[in-house]
Amino acid sequence: MAKSTNIQIARAYLTSKIWQTFVAVLGVTFGVSMYIFMNSFMNGVNKTQDDLAFSALSHIRIYNQDNMNVYNPIESQFNQSKTIINILNRKNIQYTTGLNNSSSIVSSVKKQTEVIAVACQVNSSVFFRSGSKKVNGIISGVELEPEDELFKTSSTIIQGAWNNLQTHKTGIILGKLLAEKLGLQINNSVNVLTSDGVSKNYMVVGIFESNLKTMDETKAYLNITAARQLVGENSDYASDILVNIKDRDNTASFIQKITSMIPYQIESWQEANEQLVAGSELRNIIAIAVSLTILLVAGFGIYNIMNMTINEKIKEIAILKATGFSGNDIMTIFLTQATVIGLLGAIVGVIMGYGMSLLITLVPFTIAGLETLPIFFRAQDFLLAVVFGILTTLIAGYLPSRKASKIDPVIIIRG
Amino acid sequence: MEKTTSLEIRNLIKYFHEPETFQVLKGVSFTAKKGEFLSIVGKSGSGKSTLLYVLSTMDTDYEGTLQINGDVLTGKTQNQLAAFRNKHIGFVFQFHYLLPEFSALQNVMLPALKLGKLSTEEIEHKAYESLRLLDLEGQELKNANRLSGGQQQRVAIARALINNPSVIMGDEPTGNLDSKNSRAVQEIFKQLAQEHGQTIICVTHDPDFANNTDRIIEMQDGLIV
Numbered sequence: 001m002a003k004s005t006n007i008q009i010a011r012a013y014l015t016s017k018i019w020q021t022f023v024a025v026l027g028v029t030f031g032v033s034m035y036i037f038m039n040s041f042m043n044g045v046n047k048t049q050d051d052l053a054f055s056a057l058s059h060i061r062i063y064n065q066d067n068m069n070v071y072n073p074i075e076s077q078f079n080q081s082k083t084i085i086n087i088l089n090r091k092n093i094q095y096t097t098g099l100n101n102s103s104s105i106v107s108s109v110k111k112q113t114e115v116i117a118v119a120c121q122v123n124s125s126v127f128f129r130s131g132s133k134k135v136n137g138i139i140s141g142v143e144l145e146p147e148d149e150l151f152k153t154s155s156t157i158i159q160g161a162w163n164n165l166q167t168h169k170t171g172i173i174l175g176k177l178l179a180e181k182l183g184l185q186i187n188n189s190v191n192v193l194t195s196d197g198v199s200k201n202y203m204v205v206g207i208f209e210s211n212l213k214t215m216d217e218t219k220a221y222l223n224i225t226a227a228r229q230l231v232g233e234n235s236d237y238a239s240d241i242l243v244n245i246k247d248r249d250n251t252a253s254f255i256q257k258i259t260s261m262i263p264y265q266i267e268s269w270q271e272a273n274e275q276l277v278a279g280s281e282l283r284n285i286i287a288i289a290v291s292l293t294i295l296l297v298a299g300f301g302i303y304n305i306m307n308m309t310i311n312e313k314i315k316e317i318a319i320l321k322a323t324g325f326s327g328n329d330i331m332t333i334f335l336t337q338a339t340v341i342g343l344l345g346a347i348v349g350v351i352m353g354y355g356m357s358l359l360i361t362l363v364p365f366t367i368a369g370l371e372t373l374p375i376f377f378r379a380q381d382f383l384l385a386v387v388f389g390i391l392t393t394l395i396a397g398y399l400p401s402r403k404a405s406k407i408d409p410v411i412i413i414r415g
Numbered sequence: 416m417e418k419t420t421s422l423e424i425r426n427l428i429k430y431f432h433e434p435e436t437f438q439v440l441k442g443v444s445f446t447a448k449k450g451e452f453l454s455i456v457g458k459s460g461s462g463k464s465t466l467l468y469v470l471s472t473m474d475t476d477y478e479g480t481l482q483i484n485g486d487v488l489t490g491k492t493q494n495q496l497a498a499f500r501n502k503h504i505g506f507v508f509q510f511h512y513l514l515p516e517f518s519a520l521q522n523v524m525l526p527a528l529k530l531g532k533l534s535t536e537e538i539e540h541k542a543y544e545s546l547r548l549l550d551l552e553g554q555e556l557k558n559a560n561r562l563s564g565g566q567q568q569r570v571a572i573a574r575a576l577i578n579n580p581s582v583i584m585g586d587e588p589t590g591n592l593d594s595k596n597s598r599a600v601q602e603i604f605k606q607l608a609q610e611h612g613q614t615i616i617c618v619t620h621d622p623d624f625a626n627n628t629d630r631i632i633e634m635q636d637g638l639i640v
């Protein structure tokens with residue numbers, strides 16, 4: 001019963017100076033709503049950035065690159081001192097690149113439970129020729145279904161169809177800007193010249209437009225079988241195997257798991273794109289710094305208001321103590337006020353933060369495939385905002401409350 | 416009526432250190448019996464209020480000992496003393512201090528709510544009763560700061576009585592009251608002392624009040640004469 005009395009007193013104090021209470025609540029509200037807004041906005045930006053990046057980037061890439069081989073039989077054979085070795089006109093040997101047994105690797109990767117999709121690619125840099133025009137670019141021989149699973153490529157096709165590559169053995173799909181440069185329309189023919197001097201004609205069966213300009217300018221898709229023929233490799237050859245897993249932030253442990261089974265290089269998207277990771281992290285840090293600063297300022301506001309209240313009420317605190325309320329009771333009274341301010345501020349802040357974020361999604365922003373500013377809500381941001389909001393209030397309320405609980409009634413009452 | 420000791424002080428000495436060290440109480444001793452109605456009189460500045468604050472356990476900065484109902488209160492912690500006051504001591508200040516944001520009724524009820532011995536309904540009933548006794552019928556729900564000085568003083572008296580404390584102390588509890596109301600308060604105190612065995616100690620400047628009590632203690636320059 002004594003507890004509820006303290007709470008009643010706290011309520012009377014909160015409602016008697018409703019304006020002060022309102023200002024204090026507003027402080028927390030701003031902090032919490034800014035926290036939610038900033039983080040949701042930054043998440044939106046990060047997610048957009050990632051979506052953009054992952055439209056051309058797989059979580060994991062398996063490849064075989066010609067490492068500069070330092071095999072040197074002469075020097076290892078004649079390694080006694082006082083031997084002079086002079087090799088004239090040394091040549092480096094071209095080792096095979098790419099994977100010749102892709103199907104066995106694909107099947108062993110697919111056995112892992114984390115894997116969502118696996119696709120083989122045959123990539124080669126080539127010249128595209130049409131009439132007198134000659135453009136440098138990249139041919140990507142793809143398996144249609146897995147490729148689409150990885151990158152949703154079919155949704156980027158603006159003319160023709162993704163599946164045309166299946167039905168037309170000599171079909172090719174060009175990037176929009178590449179097609180424009182070459183002056184090619186659908187159903188036109190294009191000549192492709194490889195670095196080994198192989199030249200073949202293909203028919204344009206589709207044109208794609210992605211959100212990445214460089215891709216639209218340089219890339220063309222072939223069916224993987226056609227690509228293998230073009231580069232003169234066997235029917236199990238792939239230059240890259242691309243893997244997507246369920247949790248893309250968890251590539252490291254996945255790579256560790258499969259690395260013993262696969263005798264080739266394995267690269268995670270984080271390694272391949274450190275700047276992407278750094279950008280996300282930096283944006284997150286900014287969001288948290290800004291919102292915590294606001295909460296800190298709100299905390300100071302609450303501290304001041306609570307201090308003011310307690311100075312105003314010093315006589316009443318003395319009376320309460322004189323009539324038998326203990327220091328703890330006084331503490332409860334003022335901490336209850338702080339808690340109510342914190343809770344109210346947090347609740348309104350969550351609503352306002354959510355509303356503000358929704359408003360932001362109405363702002364038009366038409367760059368890189370976006371239509372409006374991106375917002376992405378995460379439950380953890382809401383939770384943390386509430387936790388920080390209430391925590392700030394409690395800390396800001398604690399010091400004045402403790403001061404109040406230590407007031408010596410006789411000094412005040414004696415006057 | 417049994418005459419057990421209710422309150423006892425031994426050789427109370429108190430100094431004020433501001434603005435300069437100054438001895439207000441110079442070794443005060445007295446005993447109050449249970450059910451005794453005492454008045455303390457003396458010139459302004461003789462140390463009456465100071466003594467009463469020590470008796471009320473609010474002032475702990477003194478030498479000597481204070482004992483109420485057989486409990487030695489000297490040296491107890493602030494929280495222990497607050498709990499003790501809540502249960503055993505009713506106090507009417509020289510300046511009637513009420514909580515301005517609360518109604519007269521709530522002001523009276525608060526110490527009882529804090530004590531938590533009775534239900535809220537019982538406390539409310541009791542508070543109405545005691546406000547009626549003090550001629551405050553109809554004022555119960557007014558905010559304390561909307562009451563006249565005399566009304567506020569009577570609310571403070573009602574508050575001091577609510578927990579049936581064994582000792583009631585007042586620092587000029589009738590200072591703001593007309594003679595009719597003053598008489599009424601005196602009668603209430605007298606009745607409480609006689610019928611309920613509550614000990615009452617009041618500082619007063621009013622000779623009529625003093626003469627109406629069982630015993631008069633006169634103070635002069637920090638000593639009982």
Ligand SMILES: Nc1ncnc2c1ncn2[C@@H]1O[C@H](COP(=O)(O)OP(=O)(O)OP(=O)(O)O)[C@@H](O)[C@H]1O
Binds near residue numbers: 464
């Ligand atoms: N807080 C204080 N600091 C220093 N001196 C004080 C303080 N309070 C009271 N005094 C001094 O102590 C002495 C006794 O004061 P006290 O208030 O007890 O007098 P009193 O007998 O109650 O007088 P009155 O009848 O006017 O109320 C006075 O000389 C006063 O100046």
Ligand SMILES: [Mg+2]
Binds near residue numbers: 463
């Ligand atoms: Mg006095």
